[in-house]
Amino acid sequence: MPSRRTVLAATAGVTAALAVGSPADAAPVDDRKLRALISRMTLQEKVGQLFVMRVYGHSATDPDQADIDANLSEIGVRTAAELIAKYRVGGIIYFTWAHNTRDPHQIADLSNGIQRASLTQPRGLPMLITTDQEHGIVCRVGKPATLFPGAMAMGAGGSRRDARTLGRISGAELRAIGINQDYSPDADVNINPANPVIGVRSFGADPEAVAVMVAAEVGGYQRSSVAATAKHFPGHGDTAVDSHYGFPVITHSRELWEKLDAVPFRAAVAAGIDAIMTAHIQFPALDDSGDPATLSHPILTGILRGELGYDGVVVTDSLGMQGVRTKYGDDRVPVLALKAGADQLLNPPDLPVAWNAVLTAVRDGELTEARLDESILRVLRLKARLKLFRQPYVSGHGVDRTVGTRAHLAAADRIAERTTTLLVNDGPLLPLSPATHDRLLVVGADPASPSGTTGPPTGVLTAAFTELGFSATALSTGTAPSAATIARAVAAAREADAVVVTTYNVTAGSAQRTLVEQLAATGTPVVAIAVRNPYDVARLPSARACLATYSWTDVELRAAARVIAGAVGPRGRLPVPVQRADAPGQVLYPIGYGLSY
Incomplete structure (x- = not known):
């Protein structure tokens, strides 16, 4: 970690130029001094400040050879430090697959290395370091960071206080490891059960309820001096196409947009949101040009800036996604995004092409330097509000004191218990007791593990039930079990007192549905846990009990086990409606539905 002398030396110039308040005060940012900083920047430095870029490696200066090779192949530099020196980018985004996030101390060291690399450049500025x-x-x-339930689970809990707690604790832990911006919360209103990219990342289908949760989470992040980012404007909740791979079209009328999609974004603006991320979607009612919202002047400048009155940072979604590359080449996309009103250009697939395209557009007069200055001023305002000019670095002591503390982990467990939703309980079967259902068989889907897991769902649940006094056995059957796999599970079920089965996006012809039906046919009671979309319950009529956890991270699975065992009662309520499987126009379980005991 850098010494205090290093910190003071690296930040002396910009700190002297700015009257930025200490973390405890709320002194306004002085635009005159920020503009003075901008006036001393070269055009190349200005262009760089507009980009937020990926980079491979666990270290800013000494990554592994494989990461050096990846950086050379994709960016033309060896390290994060070389990226900053060459392009003077204003931000870095961390990804697990880029090997940026191995453990808290490594992340803190990487963040410090990135800040040092930027601050020691001529006219050096602190960096926005962000992640999803x-x-x-x-x-x-x-792990060992504190992981909370996802947005739809939080929507099921419905607690403004819990959402604020999530933002506060998550923000404090991110800030401790040097991440000062989070691309969260998701402000989309998910009204399409077939949405392949948003789904459980949304708080739900009720725009007012989503708005409450968005504003509360934003408030929590603000308390921890981490910039929150509402996404994906103007609303990605009613798509059946993933904008990573295609170009979705939203068919909502302008009136419906006002009543549905716009509501959470208006709440975010009212809450003082730090940044808003754009969506790579076509929205003809808002702009009939056929351009994606990311490249739409009517949407970003006319509606977001003009009508919603938002003057904070607008960041594009990743420019490597297909939704923004369908109509235009990679050299035109960044220029058009800036002309539309964006401030930050996120993760272009080819940084040299994108960076030079913006530079050329200014030199040729398509973009003015004054237009760049507008965006850079917003970016520097954000950096100043986050106290990055005075406090760019983090410490190992801060990591140990903050990340994954016992109090934080306990808070996440309590919140998860309030989100678990019981939808079916025939008999009632639940709660189960070791005295009557000691031998538990845990089977089902084990989808790829997100960062909040220590293993497959069946294994995590088995360990949780064992801790609760049951004799539990795991048998992973996958998301598409074969006939032989189903037969093994059925044979094991005949020797069990109850079966707990995890399901993952069950469809009409899904082998998961066949698995549940054949397990139930043994006469052994079956408890189904929908570990992603709650819509699974409509296709599982043979299960005696059904719960929704909205994700398969450890914190949610452990909470579900405690609910099934009766250690706590189910308190979650559906934040989306579940339609009948045989008649999708009819609602089987409405918003707000949930059983208790």
């Missing part, structure tokens, strides 16, 4: 820490199924920083 939504919790639930999207987490880049895993």
Whole structure:
């Protein structure tokens, strides 16, 4: 970790130029001094400040050879430090697959190395370091950090206080490891059960309820001096196409947009949201040009800036996604995004192409330097509000004192218990007791593990039930069990007192549905846990009990085990409606439904 002398030396110039308040005060940022900083920047430095870029490696200066090779192949530099020196980017985004997030102390060292590399450049500025820490199924920083239930689970809990606690604790832990911006919360209103990219990342289908949760979570992050980012404007909740791989079209009328999609974003703006991320979607009612919202002046400048009155940072979703690359080449996309009103260009697939395209657009007069200055001022305001000019570095002591503490982990467990939703309980079967159902067989889907897991769901549940006094056995059957696998599970079920089966996005012809039916046919009572979409319950009529956890992270699975065992009661309520499987136009379980005992 850098010494105090290193910190003071690296930040002396910019600190003297700015009257930025201490963490305890709320002094306004002085735009005159920020503009003075901008006036001393070269055009190349200004262009760089607009980009937030990925980089491979656990270290800013000494990554593994494989990461050096990946950086050379994709960016043309060896390390994060070289990236900053060459392109003067204003931000870095961390990914697990880029090997940025091995453990808290490594992340803190990487963050300090990135800040040092930027601050020691001529006219050096602190960096925005960001990641997608939504919790639930999207987490880049895993254990031993505290992992919370995801957005739809939080929507099932419905507690504004819990959402604020999530933001506060998650923000404090991110800040301790040097991450000062989070691309969360998701402000989309998910009204399409077939949405392949949002789904449980949304708080739910009720725009007012989503708005409450978004604003509360934003408030929590603000308390921890981490920038929250509401996404994906103008609303990605009613798509059946994943914008990573295609170009979704939203068919909502302008009136419906006002009543549905816009509500959480208005709440985020009212809550003082630090940044808003754009969506790579076509929204003809808002802009009939056929351009994605990310490249739409009517949407970003006309509606977001003009009508919603938002003057904070607008960041694009990743420019490597297919949704923004369908109409235009990678050299045009960043220029058009800036012309539309974006401030930050996130993760272009080819940084040299994107960076030079913006530089050329200014030199040729398509973009003015004054237009760049507008965005850079917003970015520097955010850095100043986050106290990065005075406190760019973090310490090992801060990591140990903050990340994954017993109090934080206990808070996550308590919140998870309030989100677990019981939808079916025939008999009633639940709660189970070791006295009557000692031998538990845990079978089912084991989807790829997000960062909040220590193992497959069947293993995590088996360990949790064992701790609760049951004799539990795990048998993973996968998301598409074969006939032979189902036969093994059925044979094991005949020797059990009860079966707990995890399901993952059950469809009409899914082998998971066949598994549950054949398990139930043994006469052994079956408890189904939908570990992603709660819509599974509509296709599992043979299960005696059904619960929804909205994700398969450890914190949610352990909470479900405690609910099944009666250690706590189920308190979650559906934040989305569940339609009948045989008649999708009819609601089987409405928003707000949930059983108790």
